[in-house]
Amino acid sequence: MTTDGHLDDVSRTWTKLGDEDPMWAVLTDKGKRGRWSPAEFLATGVDEIAAVTARLAELGLDVGRERALDFGCGAGRLSHGLAVAGFDEVLGCDISPTMLDKAREIVPDPACRFVQVTGTDLSAVESDSVDLVYSCRVLQHMPPALAHGYVREFWRVARPGGVVVFQMPTQPSASVAGRVLGALPVPVARFLRRGMEMHGTPEPEVRALVESLGARVVAADPDTSAGPRWDGRLYVTTSA
Numbered sequence: 001m002t003t004d005g006h007l008d009d010v011s012r013t014w015t016k017l018g019d020e021d022p023m024w025a026v027l028t029d030k031g032k033r034g035r036w037s038p039a040e041f042l043a044t045g046v047d048e049i050a051a052v053t054a055r056l057a058e059l060g061l062d063v064g065r066e067r068a069l070d071f072g073c074g075a076g077r078l079s080h081g082l083a084v085a086g087f088d089e090v091l092g093c094d095i096s097p098t099m100l101d102k103a104r105e106i107v108p109d110p111a112c113r114f115v116q117v118t119g120t121d122l123s124a125v126e127s128d129s130v131d132l133v134y135s136c137r138v139l140q141h142m143p144p145a146l147a148h149g150y151v152r153e154f155w156r157v158a159r160p161g162g163v164v165v166f167q168m169p170t171q172p173s174a175s176v177a178g179r180v181l182g183a184l185p186v187p188v189a190r191f192l193r194r195g196m197e198m199h200g201t202p203e204p205e206v207r208a209l210v211e212s213l214g215a216r217v218v219a220a221d222p223d224t225s226a227g228p229r230w231d232g233r234l235y236v237t238t239s240a
Contacts, residue, residue: 006142006143006145006146007095007119007120007142007146010095010141010142010146010197011095011096013141013196013197014094014095014096014098014099014141015095015096015097015098015099016098017096017098017099017196018074018075018096018097018098018099018100018101018102019098021033021034022074022075022098022099022102023036023038023041023075023077023102024036025074025099025196026041026074026075026077026099026137027041027044027077038106041075041077041106042076042077042080042081042106042107044077045076045077045078045079045080045081046080046081046084047081048077048078048081048136049078049081049082049084049085049134050081050085052134052165053085055219055221055236056163056165056236059218059219059236061163061218061236061238063131063132063162063163064131064132064159064161064162065085065086065087065088065131066087066088066089066131067087067088067089067090067091067129067130067131067132068082068087068089068090068091068130068131068132068133068134069090069091069093069122069125069130069132069133069134069154069157070082070090070091070092070093070134070135071093071122071133071134071135071138071150071154071166072093072094072095072135072136072137072138072139073092073093073094073099073100073103073114074094074096074099074102074103074138075099075102075103075106076092076102076103076104076106076107076112076114078092078134078136079092079103079107079109079112079114080107080108080109080112082112082132082134083107083109083111083112084109087111087131087132088111089111089113090109090111090112090113091113091114091115091125091130092107092112092113092114092115093114093115093116093117093122093124093125094114094116094117095116095117095118096116097116100114100115100116120146120149120150121149121153122150122153122154122156122157125153125157126157127156127157128157128158128159128160129157129159130157130158130159130162131158131159131162131163132162132163132164132165133154133157133158133162133163133164133165133166134165134166135150135154135165135166135167136166136167136225136234137167137225137226138166138167139151139166139167139168140167140168140169140198140199140200140225140226140230140232141196141197141198141199142197142199143197143199144199144201147168147199147201148201148209151164151166151206151209151210151213152209152213154166155210155213155214155215155237158239160239161238161239162238162239163236163237163238164215164235164237164238165234165235165236165237166234166235166237167223167225167226167232167233167234167235168200168201168206168232168233168235169198169199169200169201169226169230169231169232170200170201170202170203170206170230170231170232170233171200171202171230171231172200172229172230172231173228173229173230173231198226198229198230200226200230200231200232203220203233206220206233206235207220210235210237211240214239214240215237215238215239215240216237216238216239216240217235217236217237218236218237218238219234219235219236220233220234220235220236221233221234221236222234
């Protein structure tokens with residue numbers, strides 16, 4: 001299947017989920033299905049972005065505050081967090097029109113603008129125009145070829161000296177891999193939850209991809225966003 005075909009599949013899944021329960025689909029916390037309030041949901045994004053900006057400061061990365069891109073913005077919780085963090089403009093991009101409808105409904109910040117992604121690139125975003133790209137709990141839900149293409153786009157739209165931060169699973173956890181996957185190569189391993197596919201890319205492959213784009217990995221922090229069945233990393237990258 002082509003990357004366009006994979007994109008169509010991902011779009012259909014997340015459009016359906018966005019129609020059913022968009023806040024739960026973004027944060028599938030136990031007991032929260034149908035129970036997130038907008039205020040509670042958005043507060044999680046404020047906390048997450050505060051932790052990310054603190055980590056960037058700890059790493060000595062001085063990130064401009066003119067424009068941020070929230071890729072796979074869903075119902076807008078991280079876009080709201082970026083606006084609260086002081087970015088003048090926040091562009092939330094997602095493939096699901098129903099998710100974007102919810103974001104426009106609940107996100108109060110005038111700094112936030114929401115745009116639908118309709119292809120395998122980010123053609124709506126100008127090159128060299130973004131200070132910070134952030135993406136979490138997004139790339140894990142698409143096949144590696146599609147996810148890696150979007151990482152390439154992150155570095156196209158990032159300004160020189162900008163920062164790109166993205167989360168991606170590396171491999172199924174040891175207990176799950178042994179029980180379910182056997183000898184399957186990691187990129188084709190996936191689990192389904194209400195149609196949400198889960199994919200991983202080994203860390204060395206991600207590092208090689210980032211380096212091929214003229215950037216460097218500043219940190220690859222252990223990350224639990226993909227849940228207990230997966231090992232993952234939060235990659236902090238900047239210009240080489």
